[in-house]
Amino acid sequence: MGPRRTSFLQAMELKEPERVPQFENGIDPPHIETLMFPERFWSPEDQPATERIQLFKHNAEVQVRCWDRLGFSLIRANIALKAPRGWEAQVLSKGEAEKLSQETGLKYTPGTFVDEWGRGTIFDNRAKVWIQQYGTITSIEGWEEWASNFPDPHAEGRDEDAKVIIELADKYDMAVSGALRSPFATLFEAFPIEVYYRLQLEHPDFIKRAVEAYTQYNCEMCKIYGKLGCDLVISSGDIAHKQGPHMRPALFEEFFFTPLRRQVEAAHDAGLKYVKHSDGDIRRLLEGLVNTARVDGLHSLDPSAGVDIGEVKEKYGDRIFLMGNVAVDSLALKSEEEVVQETKECIKKAAPGGGFMLCSSNSWYVHCKLRNCLAMVRTGMEYGKYPIRL
Amino acid sequence: MTTEAKEQVLQDLTKAIFECRELETTENIARKALELGAKPLDVVDAISKGLDEVGDLYEKGEYFLMELTLAGNTAAEIMRMIRAELEFEGGSGRGTVVIGTVEGDLHYIGKDLVIAMMESRGFKVINLGVDVSAEAFLKAVQEVKPEIVAMSGLLTIVVNEMKKVVEELRRAGLRESVKIMIGGRAVTSQLAAEIGADAYGANAVEAVRLASEWVGED
Numbered sequence: 001m002g003p004r005r006t007s008f009l010q011a012m013e014l015k016e017p018e019r020v021p022q023f024e025n026g027i028d029p030p031h032i033e034t035l036m037f038p039e040r041f042w043s044p045e046d047q048p049a050t051e052r053i054q055l056f057k058h059n060a061e062v063q064v065r066c067w068d069r070l071g072f073s074l075i076r077a078n079i080a081l082k083a084p085r086g087w088e089a090q091v092l093s094k095g096e097a098e099k100l101s102q103e104t105g106l107k108y109t110p111g112t113f114v115d116e117w118g119r120g121t122i123f124d125n126r127a128k129v130w131i132q133q134y135g136t137i138t139s140i141e142g143w144e145e146w147a148s149n150f151p152d153p154h155a156e157g158r159d160e161d162a163k164v165i166i167e168l169a170d171k172y173d174m175a176v177s178g179a180l181r182s183p184f185a186t187l188f189e190a191f192p193i194e195v196y197y198r199l200q201l202e203h204p205d206f207i208k209r210a211v212e213a214y215t216q217y218n219c220e221m222c223k224i225y226g227k228l229g230c231d232l233v234i235s236s237g238d239i240a241h242k243q244g245p246h247m248r249p250a251l252f253e254e255f256f257f258t259p260l261r262r263q264v265e266a267a268h269d270a271g272l273k274y275v276k277h278s279d280g281d282i283r284r285l286l287e288g289l290v291n292t293a294r295v296d297g298l299h300s301l302d303p304s305a306g307v308d309i310g311e312v313k314e315k316y317g318d319r320i321f322l323m324g325n326v327a328v329d330s331l332a333l334k335s336e337e338e339v340v341q342e343t344k345e346c347i348k349k350a351a352p353g354g355g356f357m358l359c360s361s362n363s364w365y366v367h368c369k370l371r372n373c374l375a376m377v378r379t380g381m382e383y384g385k386y387p388i389r390l
Numbered sequence: 391m392t393t394e395a396k397e398q399v400l401q402d403l404t405k406a407i408f409e410c411r412e413l414e415t416t417e418n419i420a421r422k423a424l425e426l427g428a429k430p431l432d433v434v435d436a437i438s439k440g441l442d443e444v445g446d447l448y449e450k451g452e453y454f455l456m457e458l459t460l461a462g463n464t465a466a467e468i469m470r471m472i473r474a475e476l477e478f479e480g481g482s483g484r485g486t487v488v489i490g491t492v493e494g495d496l497h498y499i500g501k502d503l504v505i506a507m508m509e510s511r512g513f514k515v516i517n518l519g520v521d522v523s524a525e526a527f528l529k530a531v532q533e534v535k536p537e538i539v540a541m542s543g544l545l546t547i548v549v550n551e552m553k554k555v556v557e558e559l560r561r562a563g564l565r566e567s568v569k570i571m572i573g574g575r576a577v578t579s580q581l582a583a584e585i586g587a588d589a590y591g592a593n594a595v596e597a598v599r600l601a602s603e604w605v606g607e608d
Contacts, residue, residue: 106502107519131496133496134444193499197456202412211516235435241499242575243593247456284451304575329576332546368560 002173006256008073014207016354020384023074026363064168077177080221085157090114104192118190127366135191146225153220178225183214185237215259217264226270240280242305260293281305296330299323300361310349321355331368339372343379348390396426407440410460420468430475438467447597459584465510485605488530490518492551493511497544503594504513524554543574568580
């Protein structure tokens with residue numbers, strides 16, 4: 001193991017490595033292509049990508065070398081949400097979209113891609129990423145029918161892409177996080193939102209049963225990531241929005257944080273740390289995440305929603321590591337000088353004592369100015385050397 | 391006795407909205423109120439009181455997105471149920487709102503919540519969906535002649551798109567015919583002023599408050 005990955009692992013152990021590790025959980029493909037010009041990602045239509053594995057290998061190579069060029073210490077491998085080989089998505093026809101619209105009163109778009117989890121997504125042509133739309137399961141019966149063929153974590157080909165990433169990460173001395181989707185988000189996104197909330201309120205037993213199924217899937221996924229040599233898992237899916245938690249903290253406590261602890265334990269059994277990601281104002285959920293679920297780390301501590309990384313550090317810094325939190329809004333809208341200042345503040349508040357990784361408060365999405373993103377990285381390099389002198 | 395019973399049922403309706411009771415139960419209470427002689431406008435009033443309480447608790451941080459969504463949607467369903475009677479009574483048509491997530495942004499949660507809350511307060515809402523171009527907003531304003539245009543967006547890119555909509559309306563000579571509100575994670579009241587919108591709604595409750603003020607009743 002080289003110094004870069006070692007530094008990341010030290011930070012996860014709440015220690016001060018040689019310098020603050022940096023990473024991004026994601027960078028939208030157009031930015032990667034700009035950074036790696038003239039290289040580009042292949043799409044399935046590209047001539048060289050005659051085989052799925054060739055496509056994975058090429059795109060993974062571009063991504064890992066981009067991370068390497070940026071000096072990043074952590075890259076993500078995704079098995080949990082990748083479709084197995086041969087799986088074909090349902091694409092909503094005009095008639096199906098209209099039927100769902102009539103049934104739910106929502107505006108479903110024809111061409112919506114329904115993933116393996118019943119979630120509707122649309123391809124954002126500008127960002128070149130899939131954006132979540134309305135869920136397509138509308139009742140308990142619908143969920144039971146869907147769940148009768150619940151996704152198999154070991155389905156053939158699900159791990160093809162991740163294996164390529166993990167192999168390259170080893171070559172480039174990076175730590176690897178395995179992607180998970182939180183049961184709350186997976187359920188919340190499978191249904192239209194109002195239907196989900198209605199079920200949460202009126203059919204709590206169903207929610208518990210469903211959460212159990214997703215929890216088992218994630219626990220099994222932790223074993224898979226562990227065997228493949230990952231270092232941690234990061235569970236995506238927001239549990240809060242700009243003004244606070246989606247639901248009252250007591251509901252999260254009862255329905256989600258207790259099962260989350262089982263996932264955390266499964267990760268530990270597999271030799272992995274467990275990180276929960278959420279945008280939004282999670283301050284009222286921190287106690288549950290740290291004390292009930294006992295996560296090892298938090299990502300992304302959204303400053304635009306009022307989360308102050310210094311306050312989180314002070315209160316929980318002896319128990320969890322923190323990943324964050326230069327605001328993506330700043331990366332998109334502010335000047336380079338302002339981003340430099342914000343990055344320095346972030347390092348000053350969160351880096352002393354260790355247990356800190358510098359990154360944006362979500363990802364480098366297509367509307368972030370690349371010069372701001374690079375200014376954040378440069379500032380991290382310049383001021384992130386221990387001992388911190390800010 | 392009948393008046394007392396009617397008043398009690400209307401209070402039950404307010405409570406059912408406030409407590410986010412089951413949709414069917416709440417609809418039945420509204421039906422019962424009508425059977426006991428309540429006018430559709432009395433039902434609207436009872437719903438509004440319940441929503442006011444939900445909104446207050448949301449703003450105090452005691453209620454969450456869940457309660458706001460459920461109460462808003464239940465109220466909107468009841469409004470749909472009594473729409474015909476309301477129109478007959480001349481109590482409908484508080485105003486029309488054209489709403490959409492601006493071009494380049496596919497997020498919808500905030501927008502849909504505003505729609506439910508607006509409908510529950512008796513506004514007619516034309517939902518243009520997500521990724522809506524300035525031209526599509528303009529076309530809708532020309533066709534529907536709304537009182538209010540509401541633009542939503544989560545991504546920071548929306549700032550330019552919202553500005554484009556305001557400029558398109560101005561170019562077409564329609565800017566003064568509508569009130570414009572903007573909302574979403576990336577925007578602020580300062581930005582609303584900068585792009586020439588009339589106001590910024592920080593959340594769905596505030597959006598409805600603004601709309602109600604603009605149409606001059608609540």
